[in-house]
Amino acid sequence: MPKVLEPGVLYASEEFAAAAHLCACGCGVKIRTPLGPTEWQLDETGAGLSLSPSVGNWQQPCRSHYWIWQGEVEWCGDMTEAQIQAGRRLEHLCRRAYFAKREKERFAESRSPSRRIWNFVKNLVGRR
Template sequence: MTVERIEGRFVKSFPRPLEPGVLYVSTHFSTAAHSCACGCGREVITPLSPGQWVLAFDGSVSLWPSIGNWTLPCRSHYVIDHSTISWAQDFTREQVLRNQAADDHALSSARQPAWRRVLGRLFGSRR
């Protein structure tokens, strides 16, 4: 069953199985986890750091950038924005490779300007 809303739940460690519709956040490990929103039941782990994923919590949860499950059979792609799942288009193999290259770059240069740009995009998408 496809998930349309996801609630944030702050935990120390992640339970197994992950409950669908819940974004588990471990501040201790600086990582979030959820069951794939397409309903396939696979675990999606998102490390939280500048250059990886950024979590915003204001009662609802937002994760940026999008979740692209290229390595899963479902290949689902969505954005978690204020606890709402917004489905995005499937990426071509070329786009995936380009994104991975961009991710590698962001990881190797996770500095202040990149962090600010991520925040700008995250909060800019609100209005």
Template sequence: MRTSITHRFVEFVPDVLEEGVLYVSLEYATAVHRCFCGCGKEVVTPISPTDWLLSYDGESVSLDPSIGNWSFPCRAHYWIRKNKVHWYGDMPQGLIDAGRRRDKKAKAAYYATQATMPSKKFDPKVPSKSSADLPGDRKGLASTIREWFKGGK
């Protein structure tokens, strides 16, 4: 299992692929490499809006989403991130964070249904604020009327 790779921009993918090299053909919008687990199987990742997204920052390349070689005996699953290979068991921090955010959301949703406290706390605030405004307006109107009467007397 390798953890770092190199990339090579090519027009045509060579017949013999070097291990640890991600060949990128912009011409054919395709990236090809030998499975990074070392099994030597050829992995073709088409680059398209519905397949893989290739990012190039001038120094290194990334491929999204992850590559799962489920059809190979090795069943290798990894991400290519800035010329680094993140194995499924060793997820990139971004993924872990996304997972944690999901957990937080799931927890929030769970507590919202379990204890209606948080949502109920917010509800009275809105009507009480608007009802506080209403008497204020009525008071204003009442005092205007009182003043009008006063003025009349």
């Protein structure tokens, strides 16, 4: 990521799983969005980059709310404080569900017959 961001440019780093841009309203605030299965998703199309879900700058004075869709900014309406809090709760629940599912899958994998045999052999070799 460059230190100085250009207006109208969405920067993305696969290495750091992050995107950054200047707020679309023109206020100059740097917006950083983490990328990942429980965060924002970045899609590259022939028409341009899309970032989802929407960007809501609730902690900034401008309180801008918009989508970056195929390289263009699509403005969204204002949200009430209650709507913002409900969205944050939903994001929290989605993250918890995602990580709970991953943990359950990891546990199930560790209990598979092939994994149990591998662990048995590994323990035998480690005792020598």
